Amino acid sequence: MEKGFKVQIFPSEKQKELMFKSFGCARFAYNWALNKQNENYEKGGKFISDRELRKEFTQLKKKEEFKWLNEVNNNVTKQAIKDLCRAYKNFFNKKAKHPRFKSRKKSKMSFYNDTYQIKFDDYKVRLETIGWMDIAENIIPRDCKYQEPRISFDGIRFWLGINCVLKDEENNLPKTEAIGIDMGIKTLMTCSNGMNFKKVNTKREMKKLKRLQKKASRHYEMMKNKSFDIYKNYENKDYRYVNKSKNLLKLETLIRKQYQKIANIRLNNIHQATTKIIKLNPEAIVVEDLDVKGMMKNKYLSEKIADCSFYEIYRQLKYKCKKRGIQFITADKFYPSSKICSNCGNKKKSLSISERTYRCEYCGNIIDRDFNASLNLKNLAYN
CATH class of the missing domain: 1.10.287 (Helix Hairpins)
Incomplete structure (x- = not known):
């Protein structure tokens, strides 16, 4: 099982200077490789592998005008070129948009550190070339395989992000019934077991x-x-x-x-809510695959929808279910969970957003709209 950790680091002034140089060199290498790929594509050439680009970049660093690139570790620019080639492949495989040039002002400042050179001690970390520095928390495990260590700067603080390959945890606790979760704006999450979670007030x-x-x-x-x-x-x-x-x-x-x-207040609220659900140890959790892109087109609700962080809820539930061995089910995007009666299965032809109470014309069932949807999602786990 892979688990990501992100911890704040406290570099000295000299280390900060070296980090900012690394940010700039990584951005330059990425933009240089992107320019090469674009020029080659316009001429009708095939995709240039990252190995060829790195060989050419090594020759570039030998020139007098680009000697400043040698002030930082070689892995910084090497990985930036690899990242660009991966982004270019994802574009041609229709997995992502075309990679764009990184701006000095707007793009995220980050660089790669070699996995075999990074070392941890009690509340300390050693980065390649940069040296030892303090970390805020001693939460990163020792005896495991490390992947993709990245150092980043958000404009205020420096961070270290790293993936750790850990052993899968065994969950032998008795399972409870499945839970369906309906996500909304008024109530952030409505669960089929009666639990409700509201959006935090900011x-x-x-x-x-x-x-x-x-x-x-x-x-x-x-x-x-x-x-x-x-x-x-x-x-x-x-x-x-x-x-x-x-x-x-x-x-x-x-x-x-x-x-x-x-952002931290909202993230903490979502973490607390998802952890409460996971601790119930249900046999399955069912959520709906919302068309957030389409929902954001509503100019009256777009800001509130963005504040809800639906994708973050989905992401947290997914990895927490995987960790505890809980089945995670995603309902189809077009599944009419709100229109179907949870009692008899009758489906309404239309249901406006203003109707917050579901009234079934066939069996006379009167129930809260969101709770009705969560029950329908729960039933999918047993179908």
């Missing part, structure tokens, strides 16, 4: 975020006016390149922290 955090954004917006407006005064006598009036003030940089950091706080 109104206070969102208000603080809006205040910070308004304050930053005023600073941006002041910068725009200042840049206009500086460049108004020049022919090429480009107002974008004005250094940000220290107060504005502080505000941007506070905004990032606030975004992270809101």
Whole structure:
């Protein structure tokens, strides 16, 4: 069984400098390889393997103008080229969109560390070339195989993400009946056993975020006016390149922290809810495969739907079921769980969103709409 761990790391100032160089070199290697693949494809050539690209990149590093690439570990650029080739193959296999060039401002800053060079001690980790540094938690197991160690920076903190191949856990506890889970906006999860989980309230955090954004917006407006005064006598009036003030940089950091706080509150709420369900040890868990992309087209509900994090619920339930040996069933996207009566099986032709109570015309069953859907999903486990 594979399990991922993500832990905060605390590098020194010299180590931070080396990490930022590694981020830049990884981005450069990725963009260089993507440009090579694009040029080759336009000329009608076949796919270039990562081995050929890495050989050419090694020769590039020997040139005087690209010697700065040798300041970081070789595995950083080597893995970046491998990542690009994998993304290119996924595009041709119709598994992903065409890979895009990584932006210095917008793309995620991360690089790869060799699995055989990484070492752990009590609250410490050793990274290749960078050296030993403190970690926030001693949660990563020792006697196991490591996969894909990545160091990343989210604008505030440095993180180490790593996959560990662990032995499968045996679950000999008695199983309970299957649980059907209906996901919604008003009630985050409605379970067939009567358990309900509501969406966490983040109104206070969102208000603080809006205040910070308004304050930053005023600073941006002041910068725009200042840049206009500086460049108004020049022919090429480009107002974008004005250094940000220290107060504005502080505000941007506070905004990032606030975004992270809101995301962490929502993630913690989902973890607590899914863990409560898994601890019941049901023989199966049935969820519906929601068309989130289609739901997001509703401009009145798109923001609320995004806040629910349906995919995160699906992801957590799936890996937690696998860990405990619970069967995980996904209902078909077009299965009408809300329209079918859980008592007699009669199907309604239409059911509007405003109808929160299900009334069966055939048997007279009156039941909550979401609870009715969860019962229908539960029945799929026995069909």
